[in-house]
Amino acid sequence: MTMRVLVAEDEKTLAEYVAMGLRDQSISVDLAFDGDTALDKLTTGAYDVVVLDRDLPGTHGDDICRYLIENDGRTRVLMLTAMADVGDRIAGLRLGADDYLGKPFDFDELVARLDALGRRAGPAVPPMLRWHGIVLDSSRRSVTRNGRPIALSRKEFGLLSVLMAAAGRIVSAEELLRVVWDEHADPFTNAVRVTMCRLRAKIGAVGAIETVPGAGYRMGGSGC
Numbered sequence: 135m136t137m138r139v140l141v142a143e144d145e146k147t148l149a150e151y152v153a154m155g156l157r158d159q160s161i162s163v164d165l166a167f168d169g170d171t172a173l174d175k176l177t178t179g180a181y182d183v184v185v186l187d188r189d190l191p192g193t194h195g196d197d198i199c200r201y202l203i204e205n206d207g208r209t210r211v212l213m214l215t216a217m218a219d220v221g222d223r224i225a226g227l228r229l230g231a232d233d234y235l236g237k238p239f240d241f242d243e244l245v246a247r248l249d250a251l252g253r254r255a256g257p258a259v260p261p262m263l264r265w266h267g268i269v270l271d272s273s274r275r276s277v278t279r280n281g282r283p284i285a286l287s288r289k290e291f292g293l294l295s296v297l298m299a300a301a302g303r304i305v306s307a308e309e310l311l312r313v314v315w316d317e318h319a320d321p322f323t324n325a326v327r328v329t330m331c332r333l334r335a336k337i338g339a340v341g342a343i344e345t346v347p348g349a350g351y352r353m354g355g356s357g358c
């Protein structure tokens with residue numbers, strides 16, 4: 135599953151470590167090092183999950199959580215903080231957080247919790263997607279076609295994940311750029327087109343991914 139995550143954490147080294155690891159899992163990540171920046175990003179962008187340090191400088195993490203509960207019914211909240219005793223966990227969950235993970239934490243556990251929250255943030259997507267001989271396993275981050283493994287980059291895997299989850303629906307280049315890349319992506323870049331060309335070449339099936347002129351891309355049926 136492709137997700138867009140905001141990591142709101144004032145410990146920059148930790149935030150960048152988490153972001154790097156999540157990007158290796160084909161997750162699109164933006165960063166905020168204080169509460170004011172986090173709140174601004176959450177009010178102007180669309181995120182599946184926010185990894186939220188409770189004790190942020192500026193706008194407090196508790197206030198950000200309250201804002202999301204009152205104004206955003208989609209973004210899930212995973213509180214990631216050093217305040218990890220039972221009382222703090224209860225307080226965070228009562229604020230409306232969806233999950234709570236104390237520092238230090240196991241990175242694989244963080245990814246598993248994000249995957250679970252991401253499934254709740256939108257329509258349920260099966261962990262195994264199939265389309266005319268192409269099989270995408272989101273839990274293993276693997277893709278095969280007619281049983282043959284296909285090695286994809288993070289962005290290629292992300293594009294294919296979104297298109298296969300759409301199940302034939304047209305997905306615009308703008309939506310692909312927003313979901314698979316991060317906030318630093320140039321809206322006028324040709325990154326989607328270039329990555330799509332590489333993805334098609336690796337899949338090796340004519341018509342597997344169709345271009346719909348003026349609209350975007352979708353999974354096709356011929357050649358797969």
